[in-house]
Structures are given as structure tokens and as C-alpha cells.
Amino acid sequence: MFSRRPNVFELVLPKIDSAIAISPFESDWGPTDERLCYFENTLIGQLIDKTGNKQFFIRLITNLDQSRKYRWPTAEQFKEALLNYLSTAPDWRIRCERDCDQHPIESIGSDLSLLSDRLDQLMSFCRGELVLCPTFEAKA
Numbered sequence: 775m776f777s778r779r780p781n782v783f784e785l786v787l788p789k790i791d792s793a794i795a796i797s798p799f800e801s802d803w804g805p806t807d808e809r810l811c812y813f814e815n816t817l818i819g820q821l822i823d824k825t826g827n828k829q830f831f832i833r834l835i836t837n838l839d840q841s842r843k844y845r846w847p848t849a850e851q852f853k854e855a856l857l858n859y860l861s862t863a864p865d866w867r868i869r870c871e872r873d874c875d876q877h878p879i880e881s882i883g884s885d886l887s888l889l890s891d892r893l894d895q896l897m898s899f900c901r902g903e904l905v906l907c908p909t910f911e912a913k914a
Contacts, residue, residue: 794832
């Protein structure tokens with residue numbers, strides 16, 4: 775699916791709302807401890823526990839193990855689901871960095887059309903196309 779990935783691509787939420795369904799990954803041997811996150815039945819990422827924080831972190835799909843037999847969405851399905859969720863969520867933050875602390879982080883605010891452009895660039899990078907990985911932060 776993706777041949778490259780950024781070092782960090784995550785969605786940070788103050789709480790998980792009912793719009794995001796969380797379920798364990800069902801491997802060939804049964805349920806695992808991986809908690810996958812879906813919006814409208816589209817996989818968007820994996821819930822990550824970060825001890826001591828009062829926020830929820832979702833590692834978004836480009837950063838998941840590509841060898842796992844998840845119900846992978848297309849890049850377009852993922853992007854549409856993520857943008858649809860963010861358009862209704864009251865409080866969120868997305869961070870994407872190719873190399874942590876190596877490049878300035880572009881702040882794009884809550885402009886979903888600008889975020890859509892950055893997601894297109896990111897998906898192109900992850901598919902191995904000759905584009906730079908965007909380093910940005912967007913938040914509601």
C-alpha cells in the first residue's frame with residue numbers, strides 16, 4: 775500500500791467521541807490488543823496509549839504496519855473519512871513530520887482545503903512518488 779511513511783502522522787483528540795468506532799484487530803488467531811479506529815466503517819488508524827497524557831493519540835494509517843491484514847481503505851477513502859470526521863469534530867490536532875525536529879512545522883490552522891492539499895502530498899510521498907513529505911500541524 776505505502777512504500778514510505780513519515781516519522782509521525784497522528785491525530786490528537788481530547789477525548790474519543792462516539793463517531794469513532796474502536797475495535798480490536800482480528801488476526802488469524804483471534805483478537806489482538808491493537809485497537810483500530812474507524813470513522814463510518816473506514817479505517818483511519820490505531821489508538822495509541824501515551825502514559826500520563828490526558829489526550830488520545832491515533833496513529834494514522836500511513837504509519838501502521840503495512841504487512842498486517844487490516845481492512846485497508848484506499849488513500850482516497852482514508853482522506854475522505856478523515857476530512858469528514860474533522861469537519862464535525864469540535865477539537866482536534868493533526869501532526870505530520872518526516873523527520874522529527876529537523877524541519878520547521880507549517881501551521882495550517884483549521885483550513886480543511888489546505889489540509890486536503892497536504893494530505894494529497896503526503897499520500898503521494900507515501901506511495902513513493904518524487905515529492906517531499908509535508909511537515910505540518912493542523913488544528914481546530
